[in-house]
Amino acid sequence: MFKFHFLSSALMLIHCFLVSYAMIVRNLTTDQHALLAFKHQIIIDPHNILADNWTTNCPTCNWAGVSCAAKHTSVRALNLSNMNLTGTIPPQLGNLSFLVSLNLSHNNFHDHLPRELGQLSRLELIDLSSNFLNGEIPSCFGRLDKVLHLILANNNLTGKIPPSIANMSNLENLDLRNNLVHGNIPYEMSKLMKLRTLRLAKNQLSGSIPAAIYNISALRMISLPYNNLSGSLPKKICHHLLNLEALYLYENEFSGQIPTSVGECKNLRQLILDTNRFNGRIPTSIGNLTALTDLYLFANDLEGEIPWEIGKLEKLEYLHVEYMRLDGSIPASIFNLSSLKTIVLGDNNLSGELPYISSVPNLEKIFLWGNHLSGNIPDSISNITKLKILQLQRNSFSGLIPNALGNLQFLERLTLRSNHLTTKTSSNGRSFLDSLTKCRYLIYLDLSLNPLGGVLPPSISNLSTSLLQFEAIACKIRGNIPMEIGSLNNALTLDLSVNKLSGSIPTTIGKLKNIQLLDFSGNKLQGSIPHQLCGLKGLYKLSLATNELDGPLPVGLGDLIALRKLNFSSNKLHSSIPLSFWRLKDILEVDLSSNYFKGSLSLDIGNLEVITHLDLSRNFLSSDIPSTFGSLHYLQVLLLSHNRLQGPIPESLGDMMSLEKLDLSNNNLSGVIPKSLERLLYLNSFDVSFNRLEGEIPKGGCFVNFTAKSFMKNYALCGSPRLQVQPCKKNGHRHSSKTLLHVTKYVLPIFGSIIIVLAFIIVYKKRQNKSTGDSNIVQEEDEYFVVKANCISSIMELALNCSAELPENRMDMKNVVSKLKNIKRIF
Structure with a gap:
């Protein structure tokens, strides 16, 4: 009996082993077939990873990117990310029934997502991001209730978000950003109570956010920028979102006020609401967000004052509230935030003076442009020891530019354009420009549209060797351009236009080998254009307009192959335009108007193939307009007025x-x-x-x-x-006119001859009349009346013979002379 039971038990164990072994073999075979089907769909494998490794000679669990379970050899994970594979995802992949993790991100997979993926019931991770997948998100994904992470970002997926996605009850991370998904955010998504991260940015979503979404207390991040979402934020937005750390709603069409309850999101670090239509005031409750590092509210319809409570945000690093209608003064508390790195308050209606700046050790960038700020620039600005960018343009600052700016040793960009600032040269001849020579990292300096006055000091040569752009437009600067300006050998832009500079252009300008824009227009510069300019091969724009320059154009201008815009108008330049000038085949705009250029326009003008604007007006150019103008197919403006051009158009x-x-x-x-x-x-x-x-x-x-x-x-x-x-004459009239003109050419000489003959006859008769007595006058007149009439009749008949319409019917001149002699003889 014991033997029987033992034998039965042994047989049962053997049967189970065989069944299990068969299942393992079957699963392994199924997995291998599924993976080989996947390999077959790969058309580009640049590193030959699958071609060399995925072979039947090698165990499936040893294939690259394949991971198997520890207890049995079924495939548990497939990770082929960042392998530059190109192909499609086959439906056979849905046969990997034990698959837990699928990562095919950062490849070139295209076409639709196979519905068979909805069979992978054990999946916890799906990462297909950064491919070229298209079509809709399969609704069958809703059956994958174990998935924690669904990442389909950076594809070309279309359609709507399937409501069935709400059945993925364990979902923690949903990332569909940067696709072409449209429609509303499904209300059903509010059922995803374990959701921690919601990323739907850069799609075509519209409508409002379902209010129930804000009840998902597990949410750490809501990221919905770059959509067409609208509506307002709920008044109790943070009632359940106590764990929320990041709220990204920028670049949408949200409206209404920012709710004061936003101050209840105590863990909020990033509040990014810019570029919407929010109105009203910035809520003072923002001052309660003590964990906040980033506050971006710019480009909305917000108004009122900047809350001083923002000064309580001790961890704040980035403050952006530009492009709005904020008014009042800048709270002094903001400049006491030790963590602050960037402050942007530009294009508002802020007024008052800059507050005293005590200690902002990490502040690197200040943008206050486009306000109504006034008063002096405080010397305390030098306390911002790490400052790299200071932009104060388009305000009403006045007074002297402080020399303390020179203490900002890390300063890279200084913009003071459009204020009322002045400068003063000290007793030792130094100005604030001298103080800036200590800013060794300075790359951009714009002082334009300030009544600075004074002269450019020779110490300009000591400005940072890194200086790329120097603009001092309309600053009432007088005197000569110093020779030392040639030391700014890394400069890309040098604009000193609309000042009172005089003297000649220094030849050292030729040392600016990297210069791309050079503008000295609107000054009182004299002398000739230095030929050294022709060595500036990188020059893109050159303007010397409205000066008192004379002499010819330098022949070498034609060698400035990078030149696109040239303006020498309103000077005293003369001579002819050199032929080499027309070699500037890539130039876009040329203005040589209001000078004394003479001579003819060359046929080579047709070489300016891409020119769009050509002004040669108000010169002394002569000869014909070249026919080669017709090849200038991109020319939009052609001005040749007030010259001496002749010939036809x-x-x-x-x-x-x-x-x-x-x-x-x-x-x-x-x-x-x-x-x-x-x-x-x-x-x-x-x-x-x-x-x-x-x-x-x-x-x-x-x-x-x-x-x-x-x-x-x-x-x-x-x-x-x-x-x-x-009015233009009709064709018949024109024909008659031509005929009359033609006839006149023949008849006039004849009638002239007739008049001469008549005059001769009359004079002759008068002489005869004088020799006879007064008593015979009446008798002689009567006697010769018939003779005179016959003479005139003969002459008129001759005239008619000469005025026939057809040339072949007219009497030739030889016969005309003979007839006239005969008439004279008879009469």
């Missing part, structure tokens, strides 16, 4: 298809206005007045919009009465 101008403005007025142009100009669809300004043009003004295209002003004071233009020119 080239037909080729009709090929300048981008032309918007054409001014050829006040020249000596002749001929007709080409009908080809009717093709210029964008031409909205046209002037050919004060020339010698004739013929019919074109009627079509852009010409229907031009007025009489465009054509006044020409030789013989004709056309519509609205243009205040004479």
Whole structure:
């Protein structure tokens, strides 16, 4: 009996072992087939990881990216992230029935997500982020109730968020950011009570956030920026969100007031609500968010004062409340925040003076531009020892620029543009610019639109060798440009326009080898343009306009291959434009107007292939307009007025298809206005007045919009009465006129001869009359009356024979002379 039971038990154990072994073998075989199907869908494997490793000669659990369970050899995890694989995800992957973790992130997988993934009931992690997957999120994912992390970010997924996702009851992390998902956020998502992180940024979501979402007390982060979400925030937004650490709602269309209950989110570190339509005031309860490090409220409709309670946020690092309607003064408490790194209050209505600055040891950036701040810039600003950026432009600061700025040894960017600041040279000849020579990291300096006065000191050469941009526009600076300016050899921009600078342009300017923008316009500079400028190969914009420069253009200008904008207008430059100038084939804008240039325009002007603006007006240019203008297909503005140009307007101008403005007025142009100009669809300004043009003004295209002003004071233009020119004669009249003109050319000489003959006869007769007595006068007149009539009749008959319409019917001149002699002989 014992033997029987033993035998039965042994057989039972053997049976179970065989069944289990069979299941393991079957599972292993199924997993292997699923993975080989996956491998088959990979079309690019740049590192040959799957090609070399995923083979039947190697155990499946040893394949790259594959992890198996410890007790049995079923596949538990598949991690192929960051392998640059390209292909699709096959439905066979749904046969990995023991799979717990699936990570295919940061590859190039495309096409739809297979529904079969919804069969992986043991899954806890799905990370398919940073691929090119498209189509909708499968609703069957709702069956995966063990999933903790669903990460589908950075794909091209479309459709709506399936409500079934609410059945993933253990979900802690939902990341769908940067897709093309649209529609509303499903109300059902409020059932995900274990959700800690909700990331739906950069989609096309609309509507309001379901209020119940704010009841998920487990939430640590809500990130919904860059959508089209709207509505207002609930008054008790933080009643349940006691664990919330980050609230990102920026770049949406939220409106209403920021609820005061936001101050109840005690663990909130980042409150980012910028670029919405929130209105009202900044709630003072924000001062209760003692863990807050980032506060971004800019670009809303907020108004009122900045709450002084913000000064209680001891951990605050970044304060952004720009582009709004905030008023009042800046709370002094803000400049006592020891953790503060960046403060941005620009483009508001803030007023008053800058408060005294005591100790902000970590502050690196201050942006206060575009307000109504006034008073002096306080010397205490030098207490911000780590300051890198100070932007105070577009305010009403006045007084002297403090030399204390020179103590900011880490200063990189200083912008004081558009204030009422002045400077003063001390008894030892030093100015605040001298103090800035201690700022060895300074790369950007803008002092423009301040009444600084004074001169540029030679010590400008001691400014930071890192200086890239120096602008002092309209600062009433006088005197010469110092030779030492050539020491700013790393400068990219040097703009000293609209000042009172005099003297010549220093030749040391040629040392600025990295310069891209050089603007000395609007000064009183004299002398010639130094040829050293032609060595600045990186120059993009060069403006010397409105000075008193004379002499010719340097021949080497044509070598400035990077030049795109050149303006030498309103000077005294003369001579002809050198042929080398037209080698600037990549230049976009040229203005040489109001100078004394003479000579002809070269055919090489057609080399300026991409030019958009050309102004050569008010010079002494002569000869014809080159036909090569027609190849300037990108030219939008062509101004050649007030020159001495002559000849016809080239037909080729009709090929300048981008032309918007054409001014050829006040020249000596002749001929007709080409009908080809009717093709210029964008031409909205046209002037050919004060020339010698004739013929019919074109009627079509852009010409229907031009007025009489465009054509006044020409030789013989004709056309519509609205243009205040004479009407054009019809074809028949023109034919008669031509015939009359043709006949006149022949008849006038004949009639001239007739008049001469008649005059001869009359004089002759008068002489005869004088020799006879007064008594015979009446008799002689009667006697010769018939003779005179016959003479005139013969002459008129001859005239008619000479004025026949057809040339072959007219009498030749030899016969005309013979007839006249015969008439003279007879009469």
